[in-house]
Amino acid sequence: MFEAARVYHAGRVRADAAVLVERGKVRAVYTTRAATRRARGPSVRKIDLGDCLLAPAFVNAHAHLELSGLEGRVARGRSFADWIRALIAARGARTPEQMVQDARVGAERLLATGTTLVGDIDSTGAITTAARGLPLVVRRFREALDAGDGTRVRAVMKRLAAPRVRRARFHEGLSPHAPYTISARLWHELGSFARARRAHVAIHLAETRAEIDWLSAGRGPLARILKHAPMESGLTSIARAGLLGPRTLLVHANHVTREERAQIAASGAAVVHCPGTHRFFARESFAAREWLAAGVPLALGTDSLASNEDLDMGRELALFAASQADLAPEEAFACATRHGAAALGCPGITGEIAPGSSADFAVHDVGGARGAAALATLVHGRSRLVATFVRGVQVGPQTPL
Numbered sequence: 001m002f003e004a005a006r007v008y009h010a011g012r013v014r015a016d017a018a019v020l021v022e023r024g025k026v027r028a029v030y031t032t033r034a035a036t037r038r039a040r041g042p043s044v045r046k047i048d049l050g051d052c053l054l055a056p057a058f059v060n061a062h063a064h065l066e067l068s069g070l071e072g073r074v075a076r077g078r079s080f081a082d083w084i085r086a087l088i089a090a091r092g093a094r095t096p097e098q099m100v101q102d103a104r105v106g107a108e109r110l111l112a113t114g115t116t117l118v119g120d121i122d123s124t125g126a127i128t129t130a131a132r133g134l135p136l137v138v139r140r141f142r143e144a145l146d147a148g149d150g151t152r153v154r155a156v157m158k159r160l161a162a163p164r165v166r167r168a169r170f171h172e173g174l175s176p177h178a179p180y181t182i183s184a185r186l187w188h189e190l191g192s193f194a195r196a197r198r199a200h201v202a203i204h205l206a207e208t209r210a211e212i213d214w215l216s217a218g219r220g221p222l223a224r225i226l227k228h229a230p231m232e233s234g235l236t237s238i239a240r241a242g243l244l245g246p247r248t249l250l251v252h253a254n255h256v257t258r259e260e261r262a263q264i265a266a267s268g269a270a271v272v273h274c275p276g277t278h279r280f281f282a283r284e285s286f287a288a289r290e291w292l293a294a295g296v297p298l299a300l301g302t303d304s305l306a307s308n309e310d311l312d313m314g315r316e317l318a319l320f321a322a323s324q325a326d327l328a329p330e331e332a333f334a335c336a337t338r339h340g341a342a343a344l345g346c347p348g349i350t351g352e353i354a355p356g357s358s359a360d361f362a363v364h365d366v367g368g369a370r371g372a373a374a375l376a377t378l379v380h381g382r383s384r385l386v387a388t389f390v391r392g393v394q395v396g397p398q399t400p401l
Ligand SMILES: [Zn+2]
Pocket: 062, 063, 064, 121, 204, 251, 303, 304
């Protein structure tokens, strides 16, 4: 039984609560001292977390762990096209072995900073080896793109036909990279592939104005590096492929119209915002309030270290809260936990502390703050991570409690 001075449960901080864990799952949450006392027994082992806040572990809904070796190696450049060119060059300089090592370092950084579930975009297979033996839960989205070159479609589909990895804590998914790197033929193939497998899909959408200009009108800086603009919006291409639905995760979605937001909300798809990347590119304010008001599960992610400084979801949450002053702390916190789990197809499993959920916890020293102030301390990055647990077992940081 996990006992702490504060437990985050059902949307608020409870004082003197306790969480009973059996075989890695939350069996019960006790929110009064009397109930906790009754639940204690000689066969119940007590884990006393003291004057801390026991909270659900973070969910990182969007990462590229194989790019974790690129920190500080990709310049922002003058345009998004410049950054893409620099990224391709930096990535090309890493060997496959280095990328496995980079993904491993990234995965370990997640665990060390309180994240236990990640949605990872995988273009090399590195994460399959890198995550082996780690307690991190991974939804890996296998990346597919043909840069508009229909002759590559067969090779792309052949690679995706490789057997899926069947392993505990490892879930498969598909990532059609983005509307501006996928030909009409490949959209068609990926749509059939994903629907047949009921696959979870992650797609970069409307990250920059440049991609909107190119997709809809064949204009702008991307016209210099891409051919054959589809002359329609990215969302139209995604919907036509049958890939807009409740198993869809749209990454960034910075530039969408009000109609598109309504269409996404009606489809049941989730959206991921990456505050660190947003800051890296000095982008205008993200429409978090509008997404939440539309009922879209808005999750947070770190993206890769090619456009971010760390893979620490606590930092992402603090950046998010600082840039979204009108969000309540519990709304911001849901984006870093519960919404991420829903977006990755694991609702009720991780991202919350409730009967039946996995005992995936992060324990924070909030400096003695109580009630709503304790959560605000965590959300604004003024707390310190004390421990991370996966299925009730401590996995980080290094000092066992
Ligand atoms: Zn990304």
